[in-house]
Amino acid sequence: MTPQFISFEGGEGAGKSTQIALLSAWLEQQKVDHIITREPGGSAGAELIRDLLVKGATDRWEPMTEALLMTASRTEHIHRTILPALAAGKWVLCDRFFDSTIAYQGAARGLGMDSMRQLQTLAFGDVAPHITFFLNIPVVEGLMRARGREGDKQLENTREDRFERMDTSFHEALHDGFVRLTEQEPERIKMINASKSISDIQADIRGYFHQILNNADG
Ligand code: TMP
Numbered sequence: 512m513t514p515q516f517i518s519f520e521g522g523e524g525a526g527k528s529t530q531i532a533l534l535s536a537w538l539e540q541q542k543v544d545h546i547i548t549r550e551p552g553g554s555a556g557a558e559l560i561r562d563l564l565v566k567g568a569t570d571r572w573e574p575m576t577e578a579l580l581m582t583a584s585r586t587e588h589i590h591r592t593i594l595p596a597l598a599a600g601k602w603v604l605c606d607r608f609f610d611s612t613i614a615y616q617g618a619a620r621g622l623g624m625d626s627m628r629q630l631q632t633l634a635f636g637d638v639a640p641h642i643t644f645f646l647n648i649p650v651v652e653g654l655m656r657a658r659g660r661e662g663d664k665q666l667e668n669t670r671e672d673r674f675e676r677m678d679t680s681f682h683e684a685l686h687d688g689f690v691r692l693t694e695q696e697p698e699r700i701k702m703i704n705a706s707k708s709i710s711d712i713q714a715d716i717r718g719y720f721h722q723i724l725n726n727a728d729g
Contacts, residue, residue, distance in 0.1 A: 512727040514545075514597045516639075518608035521646035522685050523675045524657030525705045526712065530646065531604050533713045538602065545602035546592075550611065551584040554591035560584035565671040574620035578627060581612045582634045589635050608640055610692050610700070615674065618688025619681045642723055644716055645693050646705035650682045653705075 519527040531547055538545050551561040560580055564572075572580070585608070596603050609631045617627035648656075657675050693700045703715050 512543075512724075513729075514600050514602045515641045515723055515727050516593065516597060516603045516605070517723070518605045518610070518640040518643045519646065520607060520610045520614070520643055520689060520700075521648065521705060522650060522653050522682060522689065524653035524655065524660065525646035525648045526656070526709065527606050527646055529709055530644075530712055530716060531606055533709070534716060535604060537713075537717065538604075543602055544600060545604055546596050547604045547606070548588070548592055548596075549606035550588060550608060551581055553588040553593070553605070556591070557584035557587040560587075565673050566669065567673055569673060569676050571673070574616060574622050577620065578612060578616040578622055578630060581616060582630055585609065585612070585631075586634045589638050594638070605640065608643070610643060610645075610689070613692060614685050614688035618691070619677070619685040621684075624688060624691065640699065641726065642719065643696075643700045644719075645689050645700050645702045646712070647689070647702050648705040650679065650686050654679075654682060 519531055521527055535545065535547055550557070551564050552558040560583060564577065564580055564584075593603050593605070609627075612631065613624050613627045616622050617624040654675065657672075690702075693702045701719055703712060705712055707715070
């Protein structure tokens, strides 16, 4: 079976990590060897870069600096974690990948979706997920979930909520970006209604697995 590279995308509070954990438990039952990883991060160097990106003031970085840091961390992640895992026959479940740079930095931060695609190609060629699940949730609903989750349990300066704190117009543009990506690449990107219950969302994701397992066999 060809190991599959599967990414999960969405705005803030879409519930990606819960769905990834459930899918991982199911894949384990199916005896599909896999890893779970995330972006920004997923390798030692990429996690160091993550720390610069997800904490602190919303205006901490120029948009292009942010895009370059995201892409630098991804390049490390690809070469140190993703490609070695696939080469070892393991499937990869990845919490965010390059669609996040296209939507967050390209659409929401205004750098342009096409420029961000070009930047990805320059950095690491044509490495891409076999399939991507876009967990789609209305902006306000997602932000409410994300803000509730952060709570006040962590000290202000250690919270990973730098993007969450951006204004509503940022999050609306981000959502539009993800919807446009889904329209541009319907074969790869599957839109999932993430307003449903956790178990219904998981059932919708697993519904694609006949196709995915067939692809992996072929
Ligand atoms: P997380 O909250 O899903 O762990 O992701 C960290 C934050 O980084 C999230 O707010 C989205 C943002 N992000 C980007 O802006 N561009 C990217 O390319 C990636 C991977 C994440």
